[in-house]
Amino acid sequence: MEREEALKLVKEQLTEHRYQHTLGVTETAITLARQYGADEQKAELAAIFHDYAKFRSKDEMREIIIVQGFPQDLLEFNAELWHAPVGAYLVEKEAGITDQEVLDAIRYHTSGRIGMTLLEKIIYLADYIEPGRHFPGVVEVREMAKENMDKALIKAVQNTILFLLKKNQTVYPDTFYTYNDLINKLE
Numbered sequence: 001m002e003r004e005e006a007l008k009l010v011k012e013q014l015t016e017h018r019y020q021h022t023l024g025v026t027e028t029a030i031t032l033a034r035q036y037g038a039d040e041q042k043a044e045l046a047a048i049f050h051d052y053a054k055f056r057s058k059d060e061m062r063e064i065i066i067v068q069g070f071p072q073d074l075l076e077f078n079a080e081l082w083h084a085p086v087g088a089y090l091v092e093k094e095a096g097i098t099d100q101e102v103l104d105a106i107r108y109h110t111s112g113r114i115g116m117t118l119l120e121k122i123i124y125l126a127d128y129i130e131p132g133r134h135f136p137g138v139v140e141v142r143e144m145a146k147e148n149m150d151k152a153l154i155k156a157v158q159n160t161i162l163f164l165l166k167k168n169q170t171v172y173p174d175t176f177y178t179y180n181d182l183i184n185k186l187e
Ligand code: DGI
Pocket: 051, 054, 077, 078, 080, 081, 084, 109, 110, 111, 127, 160, 164, 169, 170, 171, 172, 173, 175
């Protein structure tokens, strides 16, 4: 699918602010793909669609998670997690994207997972460091991303976990599994 067509489909799903975030993630993901030798077209497509389901109702997302047999433990955790797997599903169903690598990058962009692919790492990190993000620590992660993607990714996951802990929020187990896996594999 061409960039323009993909952007048009996504724009209809998002607020202007979230669309601008998507454009930032897209440019960042392409840069990271070029730097770390991933497929730039897949990175572009996954980035454009990564938040496709962000504004679907909780009822619709819950229904999809149940009917499609996605991990049911998601339902016991923050609904913010749901738009990632639901997005992967809807992007295939409604936008006709069939590339499984692209769909997995969307599916795991919020929690990560054990054994993340290069493309999944790029989308997770691009989502965190795109130029429109301004949370504490993002400048450091942006700098780290130029040197070592895995170290930058670990920092991003650490920051996310700390942020959730400070807000007394639950942390989805896969987020911890992602963190542990990245640390274990770090050379
Ligand atoms: O959709 P975005 O805002 O661009 O970013 P995202 O998909 O990475 O994260 C969405 C939200 O999900 C964000 O506010 C943090 C939250 N989140 C990420 N990991 C976890 C989480 N929330 C809980 N409860 N547990 C997690 O492990």
